[in-house]
Amino acid sequence: MLDRHDNELTAWDRDHFFHPSTHMGMHARGETPTRIIAGGEGVYITDTNGRKSLDAFAGLYCVNVGYGRQKIADAIAAQAKNLAYYHAYVGHGTEASITLAKMVIDRAPAHMSRVYFGLSGSDANETNIKLIWYYNNVLGRPEKKKIISRWRGYHGSGVMTGSLTGLELFHNAFDLPRAPILHTEAPYYFRRAVRSQSEEQFSQHCADRLEEMILAEGPETVAAFIGEPILGTGGIVPPPAGYWAKIQAVLEKYDILLVADEVVTGFGRLGTMFGSEHYGMKPDLITIAKGLTSAYAPLSGTIVSENMWQVLVQGSDRLGALGHGWTYSSHPICAAAGIANLELVDEMGLVDNAASTGAYFRAELASALAGHKHVGDVRGDGLMAAVEFVEDKDDRKFFDPSKKIGPQVSAALLELGVIGRAMPQGDILGFAPPLCLTREEADIVVKAALGAIETVLPT
Structure with missing residues (x-):
């Protein structure tokens, strides 16, 4: 439950804050959620409601060293x-x-x-x-x-x-x-x-x-x-x-x-x-x-x-x-x-970690997801990866964009405590975590990605 201060901030947000890359009408009418981020540590962020998420997109590919670096x-x-x-x-x-x-x-x-x-x-x-x-x-x-x-x-x-x-x-x-x-x-x-x-x-x-x-x-x-x-x-x-x-x-x-x-x-x-x-x-x-x-x-x-x-x-x-x-x-x-x-x-040796942990993450992601009938491609390099969804893998038939499969998977992923990004112009789930990501944290992302895909696109 949001406390009184959070409710006030949410109202101010909808009434006064012009967000970038946002559906303006839906947000102002309260049809899309407002999430107020309060803190971060390592690869995790926490909102004002106490919900913790592993940020597997490093903000917007940018928090390379992770959050909370004194x-x-x-x-x-x-x-x-x-x-x-x-x-x-x-x-x-x-x-x-x-x-x-x-x-x-x-x-x-x-x-x-x-x-x-x-x-x-x-x-x-x-x-x-x-x-x-x-x-x-x-x-x-x-x-x-x-x-x-x-x-x-x-x-x-x-x-x-x-x-x-x-x-x-x-x-x-x-x-x-x-x-x-x-x-x-x-x-x-x-x-x-x-x-x-x-x-x-x-x-x-x-x-x-x-x-x-x-x-x-x-x-x-x-x-x-x-x-x-x-x-x-x-x-x-x-x-x-x-x-x-x-x-x-x-x-x-x-x-x-x-x-x-x-x-x-x-x-x-x-x-x-x-x-x-x-x-x-x-x-x-x-x-x-x-x-x-x-x-x-x-x-x-x-x-x-x-x-x-x-x-x-x-x-x-x-x-x-x-x-x-x-x-x-x-x-x-x-x-x-x-x-x-x-x-x-x-x-912190982050360049080398991006190479080694990135290779591990991409291999584990491919191993877990490539066999899914609606996963057409698992790709990436370094600590960047993407999963592209298709309606029919054999014919490389893409989903009708109106179904918003990518955003649905991204939303399901968030419910499992991990942030990925629904990329534009396609049903694509993107990952670009902080360069300090560990193999154990990569495993969390892979497990959550599989769970989110199975929720939206059950086999």
Whole structure:
């Protein structure tokens, strides 16, 4: 039972709080639940009603070190007491922001050079777009501005970053996507049109479709290609064999920049510090956010390669100061959280744990679920996994979306004390737990997932 204070908070919530990615009418009318989260420890969160849940999605793929880490809280408090804020414009910095920049570059692929800090993955990708356009203007290529993303990719919720995103939910009634953003085929092997294709053949098909688009648009007009190393919100879909090598060969052929959106994969989630390293990518820009602070404070970044940095310097020498910035860029409290967080990632051995426990978790999930007649695919990499449901496995027939099988399974899972995410545009249950997950905790998730599936889709 909710106490009087919780009832009051719930009423305030429905009357005053505008939630992101929420069915507004149903929530305001009380047709969907309000859950007020009060605390967290390790991989668990607790609400104001005392209900404890194993958070197998790490918030939104972001609480990598787990909840309740005193070291980060202390770093935030100390920075706030000493210097709560100062801007980073015209050469100003703080010890925290400068130190964190060095720590990020020390961990990034060797060809990366500088970090520009923002607050969210969305604003980091907005920065990327502006830098790409600036870069080509400096090089005297004003027509080279189009950016190719992929259907089912997720790159933010702004006007341009929402355009980069290739999911209907983020376009509906927003007049998106906007030019000059284009979308090519998603590397979604399970949903390939030609089922006889091997992974390598499907990867070549994706690269061929990309090259056809570039030639149709004119290579002189295409500036960049952006992709998550592994598709995240679009279904937790690892790239098929050979995908990134084939895509990069096309990009190099036509002098097109590569942006690796590592908001989800940066800082350990795939069992390597960066997903670029994991899949052999050599990006010109890397987008970072979530794992940078484990969401203890909002912070994002654009990591710029040395080659691209040199062109940006040429532009500044010619045009003056770069006219781009946010009030809260490099916020010292957020940077202090980032320093403590990255230290914890190292001290707790979380990159290695993501690799070893992730492999165990995915193997156990596949062993428990793959034989179910309505489980079409169990996939993932590192500490990311997804289960995709089908009406008929042999014919790969999908459920009618109106049945909302994915949300039903997610709700049943929550009743069993585990949080998973119903992914958009499909009946897909996603997992991305904190990187501190143990094998015993992975077993809890697997057992609950099996129970939830059997509740909604009994055999």
